[in-house]
Amino acid sequence: MESIPLGGLFGILAGLIVLSGFFSGSETALMTLNRYRLRNRAEAGYRAAQFAERLLQRPDRLLGLILLCNNFVNIVASALATLIALRLGGEAAIAIATGLLTLVILIFAEVAPKTLAAIHPERLAYPAAFVYTPLIRVLYPIIWLVNLVANQLLRPFGVRPGGLTLDDRLSPDELRTVVTEAGGLIPKRHQNMLISILDLEQATVEDIMVPRNEIVGIDLSDPWDEILEELTNSQHTRLPVFRDNIDDIVGILHSRRVLNAITRGEMNRETLEAIVREPYFIPENTPLHRQLINFQNSQRRIGLVVDEYGDIQGLVTLEDILEEIVGEFTTDPVATRVKGIVTEEDGTNLVNATLHLRTINRVLGVELPTDGPKTINGLILEYLETIPEPGTSIKINGYPIEIVQSSANAVKTVRLKPRLDEEPKSKE
Structure with a gap:
């Protein structure tokens, strides 16, 4: 050196x-x-x-x-x-x-x-x-x-x-963060769809089902003229067929089979019973992501939700689950309003209290809590612990809610107002 x-x-x-x-x-x-x-x-x-x-x-x-x-x-x-x-x-x-x-x-x-x-x-x-x-x-x-x-x-x-070795597996919450932080790399609509897919694990068929008292179907005990009128005017592709009440279910009817039978001139009460397909039952508490796979494996699009005793609680369709992922199947602001929601001129919404909270959140873009009761009626009753009188106003998760109509055993209609941003998001 x-x-x-x-x-x-x-x-x-x-x-x-x-x-x-x-x-x-x-x-x-x-x-x-x-x-x-x-x-x-x-x-x-x-x-x-x-x-x-x-x-x-x-x-x-x-x-x-x-x-x-x-x-x-x-x-x-x-x-x-x-x-x-x-x-x-x-x-x-x-x-x-x-x-x-x-x-x-x-x-x-x-x-x-x-x-x-x-x-x-x-x-x-x-x-x-x-x-x-x-x-x-x-x-x-x-x-x-x-x-x-x-x-x-x-x-x-x-x-x-x-x-x-490095463990790169991500939890669902971490995946949500990755999707959210993708920013402009993923369109906002696609981000919402990806997050909705992850959220399917947290929701069950009970969260989106049509309650049994709102199920539209064909009652075979009705006069034949009334049955034909229902078949002609029905807006649904698939309809439950039963006798007297939904508990005595016969099967599921597809409108295409009805049209074929009417075209051939073979439509009658016996033909109607013959062309129905056996009902498909779904256990309550089935997660939506699992039911989506079940629909695919069984090649079915509609099912009846049953409890542990076999009693029918409601109805779920494949379209209901897909709408949880992609939203309503339309871009028309008017058409996105489901039956039971009416938007007033001042920006408030008149809402049928039997609607599911997830549907209200999705359609109106609000954030009412969904980890408890399934409907806004149940949410109000849990909050107040009593049946409120019309005119009663409360605030849940920052949203002012006014009871417009109620009966002896339930809230019927409420007026949902925009969130007060200056107020805390938790219950008062």
Whole structure:
């Protein structure tokens, strides 16, 4: 080293500092890579991404390689700085050189490269992957020995070498955050659809079913003229067929079969009973995501919800579940108003209190709580613990609600006003 001029020593020291910055920055870059973007690029055949993904499969080995190289470079740089100090000022200059080298390494080999790597990890991670892939093979015996000792030290803390792979699985809540933060990368409507799919796990068929007292169907005990009129004027493609009441269900009738029978002139009471399809029953509390799959597997589009005693509680269709994901099947603001919701000139809404809260939230874009009662009638009764008189006003979740019509046993109609933003969102 005595034969190397000071200029050469300074050049070597500068190169070591650059290498130290590369090792420090690449460590941060590789560890902060977006794992899903990395996987996508690797599957697309991007070679640098494939190398990086392979390196990150065993982060203990990657960290062992980086820290081995980084510490070696820093130690050599420290020794070289000491030698330069001795040449320039003797032993008295060693302390100054140590302080200056510490400051230089901190700024140029730690803070600056790591900050750059944290902001733009792909700029440094992918080139580094080309360097580390062959280097880890060359230095594997040393890395293996270092990891062996380090992993033995970690065993008392429950860490095993096989458990060092990165777990990229996301919970539903984390997936919601990813979708929400996608910003302009995903259209807002698509974001809402994706989040609605995740929310299907939290809702059951009871949340969206048509209550049994509102089920529209064909009663075979009615006069034949009335049955024909109902068949002719019905707006539903599929109708339950029963005798006297919905508990004595016969089956489900498709309007296409009715049209074929009428066209052939064969429509009568016996033909009607013959062309119905056997009913499909759905246990209550079935999650919507599970029922969507069940509809697909059974090739059915409509089902009757039954409780543990087999009593019919309501009716659910495939369209009801799909609307939970994509919203109402129309972009017409007037058409999106379901039966039972009337918007007044002052911006308030007259709402049938038997409507499901999820339907009201979806149609009106409000945020009434859905983790308790299923209808706005049930929500009000839970809140007041009594049947309110018309004219009573309350506020739930920041929304003023006025009872417009009630009976002895239920609230019939309410007026729902826009949320008071200045008020807290919790119940009073």
